[in-house]
Amino acid sequence: MLVSLTVGKVDAGVAVLLTEDKRLIEFPSILLPPDISSGSIVDITVSRNHESESRSASAFHNLQSTIYRTFGQKTPSPPVLRCRNATQTSVVLEWDPIDIATASLRGLTLYRNGSKAGTIPNPREVHSTKLSGLAVDTEYTFHLVLRTSAGTYSSEKLKVMTHKMTELSGITITPGQMPAALRESLNATVQRIGAKIVDTVRIDTTHFICTDGRGQAWEKAVENNIPVVVPDWIKGCEREGRLVGVRGYYLNADPRLRQVGPGVGAPQQQLRSPQQPQPSPTTQVTPPTPERATASQRGSIASDVRQSGSEEDTPPPPPPKFDPETEKVSNEASEPKTATDEQKVRTSDLKPSSPSVEDEEESSEEEEDEGGDEKAVEAGLPVREKQGEGSKTPEDDKASFHDVSL
Numbered sequence: 555m556l557v558s559l560t561v562g563k564v565d566a567g568v569a570v571l572l573t574e575d576k577r578l579i580e581f582p583s584i585l586l587p588p589d590i591s592s593g594s595i596v597d598i599t600v601s602r603n604h605e606s607e608s609r610s611a612s613a614f615h616n617l618q619s620t621i622y623r624t625f626g627q628k629t630p631s632p633p634v635l636r637c638r639n640a641t642q643t644s645v646v647l648e649w650d651p652i653d654i655a656t657a658s659l660r661g662l663t664l665y666r667n668g669s670k671a672g673t674i675p676n677p678r679e680v681h682s683t684k685l686s687g688l689a690v691d692t693e694y695t696f697h698l699v700l701r702t703s704a705g706t707y708s709s710e711k712l713k714v715m716t717h718k719m720t721e722l723s724g725i726t727i728t729p730g731q732m733p734a735a736l737r738e739s740l741n742a743t744v745q746r747i748g749a750k751i752v753d754t755v756r757i758d759t760t761h762f763i764c765t766d767g768r769g770q771a772w773e774k775a776v777e778n779n780i781p782v783v784v785p786d787w788i789k790g791c792e793r794e795g796r797l798v799g800v801r802g803y804y805l806n807a808d809p810r811l812r813q814v815g816p817g818v819g820a821p822q823q824q825l826r827s828p829q830q831p832q833p834s835p836t837t838q839v840t841p842p843t844p845e846r847a848t849a850s851q852r853g854s855i856a857s858d859v860r861q862s863g864s865e866e867d868t869p870p871p872p873p874p875k876f877d878p879e880t881e882k883v884s885n886e887a888s889e890p891k892t893a894t895d896e897q898k899v900r901t902s903d904l905k906p907s908s909p910s911v912e913d914e915e916e917s918s919e920e921e922e923d924e925g926g927d928e929k930a931v932e933a934g935l936p937v938r939e940k941q942g943e944g945s946k947t948p949e950d951d952k953a954s955f956h957d958v959s960l
Contacts, residue, residue, distance in 0.1 A: 559581075722749055723749065728756075746792060763787065
């Protein structure tokens with residue numbers, strides 16, 4: 555097809571061509587002859603290249619096929635989770651190598667009972683994990699979640715039951731340095747209790763048994779915090795019929811720390827010994843202080859004593875001393891007293907009387923004697939002279955200060 559076009563304007567890189575019906579066409583000036591200018595007429599032949607079209611279509615189809623075979627036929631697979639070993643307080647889980655096809659890995663997460671338990675580090679190389687600190691004889695549910703650029707894929711839920719203390723099938727031991735005879739005995743004991751024995755230290759190894767702490771296996775067990783015990787531990791589990799503690803079975807542990815049977819040991823004997831009854835607290839009651847005679851009663855008694863003394867010509871005994879505190883105590887003795895009041899009374903009785911109190915007692919005795927003498931004179935009875943006082947004579951009255959001999 556031949557087309558004639560008129561050159562309208564030529565600029566740097568672009569030329570404006572006019573058709574017969576006055577339409578403008580921008581055309582690359584590099585494709586025009588070099589000697590054209592405005593007003594020149596050029597003939598352009600236009601034809602379809604079928605061969606080139608075929609080659610281009612074939613290349614595009616091949617590219618689409620390659621993309622489909624690479625990215626469209628295979629998708630990431632959900633992880634497959636299973637239980638490798640279970641004990642009383644731990645579970646070892648493992649899964650097949652993850653297949654993410656051509657997608658990009660975003661992460662692999664482990665869930666326990668619907669809650670996130672942790673993210674698996676380096677999931678392309680790590681294919682197992684161990685969970686510790688679980689409850690005894692308890693059921694748990696686990697599942698994995700794989701996140702990729704092609705989507706999220708979850709594994710099927712796995713239910714795992716931890717063992718009872720009397721179930722020993724979860725024990726997995728790795729033997730270390732020990733005599734050959736002891737190793738044979740260890741193998742027989744492991745078979746009897748239903749435990750497992752492996753030659754190398756693995757993630758599911760629960761105990762490392764040896765008599766000498768050396769070797770690469772022992773170093774790996776210590777590095778992985780696996781209990782290193784003596785062969786007597788597995789025999790103790792068989793004897794007790796349950797999982798026993800490892801505290802007394804370490805290599806350098808004291809054998810006296812081992813618990814051999816529930817009925818052996820001083821603490822058990824102390825529990826069995828009957829408890830001696832403790833004496834109950836008692837309260838001692840002090841008898842009340844006997845009552846004493848009052849001042850008026852003592853005065854009447856003194857007069858009666860003097861009257862009888864005058865008849866028998868014998869000097870009567872001096873009247874008892876008057877104690878105000880004692881009289882107060884005697885008045886309070888008739889009333890019911892508590893233990894605290896009685897203790898106060900006993901304490902007050904033990905206190906020595908002060909000189910001022912003794913002087914008051916002597917003055918009170920003199921007043922009582924004078925009162926008794928006055929009553930005796932009124933009754934016409936003879937009055938007893940006070941001790942230490944003699945009859946005064948006129949000579950004594952006449953005595954002066956200078957007559958006293960020093």
